[in-house]
Amino acid sequence: MLSKHSLPVKAMKVSLEKTVEQTAAKHAASQGGLLPCLHEIQSELGYIPNTHLENIATAFSLSTAEVHGVVSFYHDFRTSPSAPQSIQICCAEACQASGSRELEAGVADVLGVEFDETHPTDNYRLERVYCLGNCACGPSVRINDEVYGRVELASLPQLVTEALQP
Numbered sequence: 001m002l003s004k005h006s007l008p009v010k011a012m013k014v015s016l017e018k019t020v021e022q023t024a025a026k027h028a029a030s031q032g033g034l035l036p037c038l039h040e041i042q043s044e045l046g047y048i049p050n051t052h053l054e055n056i057a058t059a060f061s062l063s064t065a066e067v068h069g070v071v072s073f074y075h076d077f078r079t080s081p082s083a084p085q086s087i088q089i090c091c092a093e094a095c096q097a098s099g100s101r102e103l104e105a106g107v108a109d110v111l112g113v114e115f116d117e118t119h120p121t122d123n124y125r126l127e128r129v130y131c132l133g134n135c136a137c138g139p140s141v142r143i144n145d146e147v148y149g150r151v152e153l154a155s156l157p158q159l160v161t162e163a164l165q166p
């Protein structure tokens with residue numbers, strides 16, 4: 001039996017479009033219906049596809065920028081599929097004070113993936129987080145379930161290579 005995640009690409013596209021359209025139509029008439037709509041889409045698909053923000057905006061008579069603004073404001077919303085592993089860079093104040101801004105600014109270049117996106121290998125997703133409970137040892141990075149302290153940009157690629165599952 002095929003699961004939702006093993007459908008052929010064309011069937012997956014149709015399913016994705018249908019889910020977005022039906023969910024948006026269901027919530028569009030409700031006052032404050034955008035957030036429940038976005039939550040339901042993410043719950044159903046695992047993320048809110050960037051390519052379909054325009055459809056959602058149309059259903060709610062909003063601009064795509066307005067919907068994008070809501071999606072990007074809430075850190076729990078994702079606009080790309082999740083990955084089996086994750087790398088989280090702490091961007092909260094204590095880590096900023098100990099140098100996380102350099103990590104935040106340079107991580108895309110050293111790892112080859114942007115924030116909130118899945119690496120081309122589909123092996124991990126890069127995310128910002130706001131405190132990992134390791135403030136005294138910042139900058140902090142979590143790779144899967146392990147938290148690392150005093151992480152420097154230059155040492156990040158090696159740390160990632162060692163910490164990620166093959």
Ligand code: FES
Pocket residue numbers: 090091092093094095096130131132133134135138140
């Ligand atoms: S602020 Fe980064 S771990 Fe707390």
